[in-house]
Amino acid sequence: MDGILLEKLITYGIVFLFCGLIILFYLRKKSKASNIVVKKVETAKEEGLHEPVSLHPYIDPNACIGSGACVKACPEKDILGIIDGKATVINASNCVGHGACFHACPVEAISLRIGTEKRGVDLPHVNQNFETNVKGIYIAGELGGMGLIKNSVEQGQQAVDSVVKSKKINKEGILDLVIVGSGPAGISASLAAKKHSLSSITLEQDSLGGTVYTFPRAKVVMTSPMNLPLHGKVKLHNTSKDELLQLWKKVIKENNLEIVENTKVENITPLKDNTFKVSTNTGNEYISSNVILAIGRRGSPRKLGVPGEDNQKVAYRLLEPEIIKNKKVLVVGGGDSAIESALLLKNENEVTLSYRNDKFSRLKPRNKENILLAEKDKSINVIFDSNVVAINETDVLLNLKNGDTQKIENDLVYIFAGGELPTSFLEKAGVKISKRFGYIMKKY
Template identity: 65%
Template structure:
């Protein structure tokens, strides 16, 4: 009888212990869920919950709450655990590196482009990066992968694939013309050099493409990459300057020339290949074309009097060289905010934005701009529109309808970019609007 009571007592203690542990687990789960739900609510209010491009989608039936996806993401707070399953929080902040996809032990995550409500225009590209126009390939941001590491890998793979199908045609000048010298274009140029192709790389602006236009201090890389003719680049939290310096060193070492300020305006069939026509009238014939252009295309103009002026720019390159100027920055995105924060250090800055509040800003940028306004480090005018630009002043229409005149030396316009959709269509490339379709799915 005594042994029986002892067993009951032991089992009772174990049961109580299990109940306490399980209760503590449920309490922790409930608290974690409430925290995540609060973050989701804030993200919705700030316009960050709805994805704008590539983003993770979780299969709740496969998720086992390992947390591996959350730990793997260098952006933080893109994903969280709610009710025991992973879920998106700040989906619009995802930059598509796929770390969560690769880290998930149960393959519960896939990467999608667009949503049911918001479509994203993408060209038709197969697994070899070839479009529906045989001989024209697309890699990098325009194909839906914007992260530098992914763009570098795609540029390399695209050249590897197209090189297999290059046939002799002595009447054409080049084996390959690469259009764009951003991350994918630089990688493609290095791979073409490695494979001994006769190629030419054209860039409408400067080496680095979109990366070149970022503010100097902007962090542009959060994970390592494998660069052809160089090897593994083990850089974390890398600034624009460091990355551009690396690229220049690798290109110089391999005697690769990037032809800058060569905007391609037309690609048309020519003698079983293509003729690539540049804005200045030059043209080149080639067997293959690889497009590594960004999604922004050409800067969007405001179309106001005085916009065609030397004092107007659509990108900020060397902010430290600008001192003691009256500057107006137009825009409400991260580029406008980051540029304003840099310019205000040595100048008198007015930030004009057409809406009544910012949305889709990175949380740090949102906090920094609010702090700057509170401390009167810059002048913020919401619900405003720039209506004209003159030699020594600008005119801004404010919410009341009144036109304000501000002393002005420089104007920076960050109104986004016009997607080069028409350019692609003119080349015969099919474009489809993707509504929440998977780009990366379960590993095989």
């Protein structure tokens, strides 16, 4: 009997020891993974990538159970991680606002916000129907805080649905709707207007595709399945700008949409009969019952304000890098757009990159790796702490940190200094704008 008891005790002891070893192994593995995420967060802070610049996930640590579902659901790399059993944001600046983490969280510990407690973001007042404080003016897409292509497409359609429900349409001799912008939100709204048999016109200050058109040709657009009105479900994952633009052109042609390019809307004036006069830089004016603004947050490109900037060799976007060869090119800026453009041009041209700061920050990891490699192998001449002070016919003058001026022989200048939020344009139309701190986006 004693032998049997001893045998049982030994068996139990082995089982407990084995379970203990498993738990110990699990905890050590969990601690190791946690430490890796901690280091990633430290690196993100050093590189300026920890602070969000647009729509981003906010995690409530009191509600989070550390399931890791949000990490698995996020299609981007190293946006989220787990530290000590709680989810945390790592490279918030690289978040593109998919919202997959929000939907994946089993305990609703994640909300999607724009701006932080310290850094506010200017946002127009928009209700759940995408209508601003001015009845009849709607906002869809990036201007309202939602930059992802799929979200913009959905909002363009939903804004038109709200126009239809408002019944502020069908006045004789007056357009039902003017759509400003032909990016994803604008094209979706144009298709939805056609679907609902609304009289409408779409005005684009640049070329078809809006913001998408300004991407370098080789840039890949990350998106997911979306529904286009009158076209159906579109399954796009790793899609180049050209492929996306071909889709836009196809649906526009198939549905006979009227899109007027190279026409910038300068003023939207509310009239006494609850309609709007939409004035453009071409001198054309349109009277409409409703307006949808799908113009993006950047509005017009920010200029340097230096002598010679109106020279024809100056541009603010790179459209066809493959046809530019044997040129002396200056790229101005240190963001992802500037870096990607410089990298696309370096193989066929002599490229100089001028950046006003002393080091790169807030770059996507691959862009940072590639530009540092290009600087090292001297395929791109990178000049930190420099500012353009004059653009001449055959050269460009840079001011350096030590006070010296450097002259660079030059054929082309590409300026990537960001864009200016169209605040005055919106306010002239009566749309209210407020600075939001940690604003929860409720439209998800």
